[in-house]
Amino acid sequence: MMDREDRGGLTEARERELRRRLKEEADAALFSGLAFDAPLRAEIRRRAGLGRSGRRRVPSWLGWAAVTAGAAAVLAFAVAERGPLTQPARPTPMAAEAGLPEAAVSNRAAAAAPARGGPEADRARAEHLAVGASTTVDGLTLTVDDILLTERETRVAFRIAGARAPASFDLFLVVDGERRASLDLRYRETGGEIAGEAVFKPGSLPARSLALEMRGFSGRIEGRPVAAAGPWRVGIFEKSR
Amino acid sequence: MEPTAADHPREPERWPEDPGAALEALMDAYGTAVLRLAAFYLRDRARAEDAAQEAFLRAFRGWAAFKGRGSAKGWLLRITANVCRDELRRRREEPVNRFPEVAVESGGDPEEAAIARLEGARVLGHVLALPAELRETIFLYYYFDLGTVEIARTLGCAEGTVRSRLARGRRHLKGALEGGRAR
Numbered sequence: 001m002m003d004r005e006d007r008g009g010l011t012e013a014r015e016r017e018l019r020r021r022l023k024e025e026a027d028a029a030l031f032s033g034l035a036f037d038a039p040l041r042a043e044i045r046r047r048a049g050l051g052r053s054g055r056r057r058v059p060s061w062l063g064w065a066a067v068t069a070g071a072a073a074v075l076a077f078a079v080a081e082r083g084p085l086t087q088p089a090r091p092t093p094m095a096a097e098a099g100l101p102e103a104a105v106s107n108r109a110a111a112a113a114p115a116r117g118g119p120e121a122d123r124a125r126a127e128h129l130a131v132g133a134s135t136t137v138d139g140l141t142l143t144v145d146d147i148l149l150t151e152r153e154t155r156v157a158f159r160i161a162g163a164r165a166p167a168s169f170d171l172f173l174v175v176d177g178e179r180r181a182s183l184d185l186r187y188r189e190t191g192g193e194i195a196g197e198a199v200f201k202p203g204s205l206p207a208r209s210l211a212l213e214m215r216g217f218s219g220r221i222e223g224r225p226v227a228a229a230g231p232w233r234v235g236i237f238e239k240s241r
Numbered sequence: 242m243e244p245t246a247a248d249h250p251r252e253p254e255r256w257p258e259d260p261g262a263a264l265e266a267l268m269d270a271y272g273t274a275v276l277r278l279a280a281f282y283l284r285d286r287a288r289a290e291d292a293a294q295e296a297f298l299r300a301f302r303g304w305a306a307f308k309g310r311g312s313a314k315g316w317l318l319r320i321t322a323n324v325c326r327d328e329l330r331r332r333r334e335e336p337v338n339r340f341p342e343v344a345v346e347s348g349g350d351p352e353e354a355a356i357a358r359l360e361g362a363r364v365l366g367h368v369l370a371l372p373a374e375l376r377e378t379i380f381l382y383y384y385f386d387l388g389t390v391e392i393a394r395t396l397g398c399a400e401g402t403v404r405s406r407l408a409r410g411r412r413h414l415k416g417a418l419e420g421g422r423a424r
Binding site for chain 2: 019021023034043050
């Protein structure tokens, strides 16, 4: 960068300290929890018109598009309880490789998992799934776009079709029948729907069954006020013995 | 200190020519840096995410002209800064000396949480208290590791102006680094 210049009375060592402490303190105080996450990437791809010809990823919204178009193949598994119509995305060979028989694992998982880097890649035994499964109750459709499973936490990217911010709702991860509340829930309105990410702890590995459940939605769908108790439960996978 | 994503980006040895592939590579390498720069300017998670989207879309559309020549990081962060400054101008907002809400967390008051996190962050506190043009320059130089030429192009000013602002900023921060009050 620059050597011969007015350092404002700072020695080189002080300047290095300034850089180090500014990064350290800003990361901890200003940018804590700010993540360039899966929903954001997916939205950028969608707005760029990418997806089918992406370099190495088939974006998760393809699953959603297929569902809304009524073109998704129906899988044999269903974690959903009575009532909701569950439409998982089509199965792929990745399902068997991941040890998740008939789970809704998209090609994106196969393509993306080896290429993922950063802290997520460092997490032992991480399983990265993209499901595209959805459930519709009372005219409200909840879709699971993307899931990252680790032993420490589970991150789920989701969408609520036609929903506008602000909205209130609770999200739960149902692990082997046990319901867990989300520790961190973030969403934004984008492209005429709500997209967000929920974090659940502890992680969900190993688990035999997994589902995302939403309860108590209050907000607007396609411009009309909606207040419904739900639940909306989307089956993510269920391992058979 | 744990290295940040901005310190060790996953930048490819050679940028792809295809804009779609380039977009993926840019998001891999600089997604976090772009989002943080947007949050630095806009101080709001939702607006920062919108700005990050817009910045990557502009980069995607302009990739054919850029083609990986020069510093992709500098180019992308320059786009991001322009998006944010346009947004601030459109809303007729002036940069302020506080960050009411950058990282929104569930539960609790986000502003109180942000203030709590700022406690003990002495250098950061002094940087945030600088006049807007010094704060912006100091952050681009020391946090985002941009050079003076890149900063000048980003801010639309002469490189000499950037150097002058850096010198003034350092004088302000000298006290904070030495344990006393900033001047």
